[in-house]
Amino acid sequence: MGIKKFINTVLESLNMKTFEFKSKxxxxxxxxxxxxxxxxxxxxxxxxxxxxxKRAIIKEELGLITFHIEKAKKRLIELKNS
Amino acid sequence: xxxxxxxxxxxxxxxxxxxxxxxFKEISAGIAIFLFxxxxxxxxxxxxxxxxxxKILKNSTDKLYKSIGFGILSTSIMQSSSLVSVLTISFLSxxxxxxxxxxxxxxxxxxxxxxGAWLVAVYxxxxxxxxxxxxxxVFGIIFIFQKSTSLKGLGYILTGLGFLFLGIHYMKDGFEAxxxxxxxxxxxxxxxxxxxxxxxxGMFATVVMQSSHATLVLIITALAVGQISYENALALAIGAxxxxxxxxxxxxxxxxxxxxxxxxxxxxxxxxxGLIAIVFIYQIIILVDYIxxxxxxxxxxxxxxxxxxHTVFNTIGIIVMLPxxxxxxxxxxRVLRPQTSEDEIGYDSVKYLNDSVLEFQESSMAAxxxxxxxxxxxxxxxxxxxxxxxxxxxxxxxELDEVIKEHYAKKYINIEDFYHHKIKNIYGDILDFSxxxxxxxxxxxxxxxxxxxxxxxxxxxxIKDTKHLQKNLVKYSAHPNKYIKEQYENIKINLAxxxxxxxxxxxxxxxxxxxxxxxxxxxNTQKNDIxxxxxxxxxxxxxxxxxxxxxxxxxxxxxxxxxxxxxxxMAEILFIDKNSDLKKVQDAVQITQSEVEKILEKKA
Numbered sequence: 001m002g003i004k005k006f007i008n009t010v011l012e013s014l015n016m017k018t019f020e021f022k023s024k025x026x027x028x029x030x031x032x033x034x035x036x037x038x039x040x041x042x043x044x045x046x047x048x049x050x051x052x053x054k055r056a057i058i059k060e061e062l063g064l065i066t067f068h069i070e071k072a073k074k075r076l077i078e079l080k081n082s
Numbered sequence: 083x084x085x086x087x088x089x090x091x092x093x094x095x096x097x098x099x100x101x102x103x104x105x106f107k108e109i110s111a112g113i114a115i116f117l118f119x120x121x122x123x124x125x126x127x128x129x130x131x132x133x134x135x136x137k138i139l140k141n142s143t144d145k146l147y148k149s150i151g152f153g154i155l156s157t158s159i160m161q162s163s164s165l166v167s168v169l170t171i172s173f174l175s176x177x178x179x180x181x182x183x184x185x186x187x188x189x190x191x192x193x194x195x196x197x198g199a200w201l202v203a204v205y206x207x208x209x210x211x212x213x214x215x216x217x218x219x220v221f222g223i224i225f226i227f228q229k230s231t232s233l234k235g236l237g238y239i240l241t242g243l244g245f246l247f248l249g250i251h252y253m254k255d256g257f258e259a260x261x262x263x264x265x266x267x268x269x270x271x272x273x274x275x276x277x278x279x280x281x282x283x284g285m286f287a288t289v290v291m292q293s294s295h296a297t298l299v300l301i302i303t304a305l306a307v308g309q310i311s312y313e314n315a316l317a318l319a320i321g322a323x324x325x326x327x328x329x330x331x332x333x334x335x336x337x338x339x340x341x342x343x344x345x346x347x348x349x350x351x352x353x354x355x356g357l358i359a360i361v362f363i364y365q366i367i368i369l370v371d372y373i374x375x376x377x378x379x380x381x382x383x384x385x386x387x388x389x390x391x392h393t394v395f396n397t398i399g400i401i402v403m404l405p406x407x408x409x410x411x412x413x414x415x416r417v418l419r420p421q422t423s424e425d426e427i428g429y430d431s432v433k434y435l436n437d438s439v440l441e442f443q444e445s446s447m448a449a450x451x452x453x454x455x456x457x458x459x460x461x462x463x464x465x466x467x468x469x470x471x472x473x474x475x476x477x478x479x480x481e482l483d484e485v486i487k488e489h490y491a492k493k494y495i496n497i498e499d500f501y502h503h504k505i506k507n508i509y510g511d512i513l514d515f516s517x518x519x520x521x522x523x524x525x526x527x528x529x530x531x532x533x534x535x536x537x538x539x540x541x542x543x544x545i546k547d548t549k550h551l552q553k554n555l556v557k558y559s560a561h562p563n564k565y566i567k568e569q570y571e572n573i574k575i576n577l578a579x580x581x582x583x584x585x586x587x588x589x590x591x592x593x594x595x596x597x598x599x600x601x602x603x604x605x606n607t608q609k610n611d612i613x614x615x616x617x618x619x620x621x622x623x624x625x626x627x628x629x630x631x632x633x634x635x636x637x638x639x640x641x642x643x644x645x646x647x648x649x650x651x652m653a654e655i656l657f658i659d660k661n662s663d664l665k666k667v668q669d670a671v672q673i674t675q676s677e678v679e680k681i682l683e684k685k686a
Contacts (some may be wrong), residue, residue: 031664
């Protein structure tokens with residue numbers, strides 16, 4: 001048995017092959033929670049902002065945050081299903 | 083001249099020694115085999131240092147006590163303070179650890195190296211280690227012939243240990259047989275005179291053999307058969323401790339100023355420790371006797387007592403020096419300064435690349451990334467000044483239409499000149515260094531390195547695009563036609579916004595900020611493309627600008643678009659930390675070109 005095959009067998013028997021997957025999921029969850037916090041903060045700012053120009057900037061930012069939240073969620077579901 | 087004479091004289095003396103005394107030949111062969119074993123052991127550990135060792139070093143030296151602990155542990159396991167010193171110099175030169183952490187590791191390595199004396203005194207002399215050496219050598223050689231790098235590494239370690247054991251065996255045998263012909267102990271010298279003389283001999287022996295470990299084994303084996311007195315053996319051990327700094331001084335010669343400072347710290351530490359040991363030798367002997375009695379070490383077991391003495395005086399050295407580490411760092415930084423020659427004024431050069439970091443992939447990668455960030459700082463400066471904007475104003479919170487009103491200079495700078503002074507040499511050196519570093523890298527690291535090289539290329543091309551853009555920027559920024567003037571001012575504002583955002587990405591740790599800003603930059607790059615957004619068509623249709631102006635604007639908008647795109651690419655590679663969560667999911671969350679277009683379509 002070659003050394004690579006041996007390592008793979010050991011990793012599989014110890015159920016360590018999914019480790020990288022889990023780590024990616026964890027990282028994605030962390031980023032998602034940070035983005036959600038950022039969204040809450042931006043919504044609060046929007047609530048108290050009366051300047052139209054600044055409101056447009058915040059709205060633009062909110063759109064981008066929502067886009068990334070959706071994207072991260074979608075990827076997370078894909079990872080869970082695989 | 084002395085160098086040329088030294089080698090033939092040494093060879094002649096050795097030849098005469100071998101001819102006149104077979105026992106001397108056996109001892110010398112023992113030393114040679116032992117040293118060869120150390121080389122093999124180092125080679126083996128270097129195979130594993132390609133990842134694990136450098137990662138441990140990077141993560142376990144953030145506090146001084148951890149650095150000392152790392153030094154003790156790694157040297158105890160690898161039995162080579164030289165390898166630990168070289169690794170430390172390499173990390174220090176790459177800027178991965180600070181000088182005080184480096185000093186901590188060296189202090190720890192000094193204590194860790196004393197375990198070698200314990201191993202030989204406890205195990206080497208009381209067990210027939212040669213019988214272990216043979217199977218180790220056989221298994222080791224079989225492993226060395228394997229294709230797998232890990233097995234090769236293991237093979238070198240086993241062979242190294244085998245040769246170490248065999249070397250000790252020959253030294254022991256040689257000294258035992260030697261005793262029957264000449265009794266070296268009759269040359270023992272007592273008192274301070276003997277202390278100084280044997281300290282010098284210990285130093286000399288270590289400088290010649292380039293290994294305090296080998297000197298110590300020689301001392302212990304000679305002491306075990308009674309060829310030298312206990313008191314003289316202690317002096318030899320002190321000398322060996324001072325002599326070992328030569329290895330790190332040689333190692334530091336090819337390194338940068340940080341490596342040289344570390345070697346100086348090592349020298350200061352070992353000389354101080356040696357002086358303390360010489361001045362208080364009789365008190366330390368009493369302390370060693372007291373500890374030996376506590377641990378039930380026989381009163382006449384001088385080899386174990388020598389190992390204990392070695393540990394005790396190195397521990398005392400660390401305790402004495404520990405409170406002065408910060409002072410030592412300050413002193414070294416004051417005394418050893420980087421050299422700047424008159425010719426180099428105005429020409430920027432590499433800060434982090436030097437050959438001492440090449441051996442370990444983690445440190446060479448870190449050095450290349452740092453140097454690329456250095457290149458980014460210069461790129462930022464050239465692009466900002468090329469647009470005749472002040473760097474400080476760009477990174478401030480000032481409104482961008484105000485920023486573009488504050489000019490950097492009365493006349494636009496010569497970008498070509500700046501490029502030659504601040505980019506060309508560094509860029510060339512990064513490419514040259516990368517090619518050399520690649521030889522010691524795994525495929526995964528080579529792939530990362532390729533991306534870093536792309537980031538470097540993107541920056542250089544962005545500068546060249548700025549140079550092309552600058553010509554018309556000079557011409558139209560003060561043009562009486564308000565339409566063309568406005569367009570060029572917009573280009574300036576957009577590029578200033580780009581530089582401002584990239585600066586935020588470069589300086590923040592908040593991953594969500596980085597990913598959002600990178601997406602924003604991509605969207606803005608596309609949005610500001612006046613060819614795509616219809617502004618250019620509108621200006622031509624309404625005859626607001628002449629044909630000549632339209633051609634210039636069209637070309638320059640391409641340059642501006644390219645600058646934005648290239649700097650975005652660079653930021654995506656350079657400012658997402660290799661070990662961060664964001665790096666792991668970058669591909670999954672990063673905005674794509676089609677997504678940028680969709681977002682802009684929705685807005686339209």
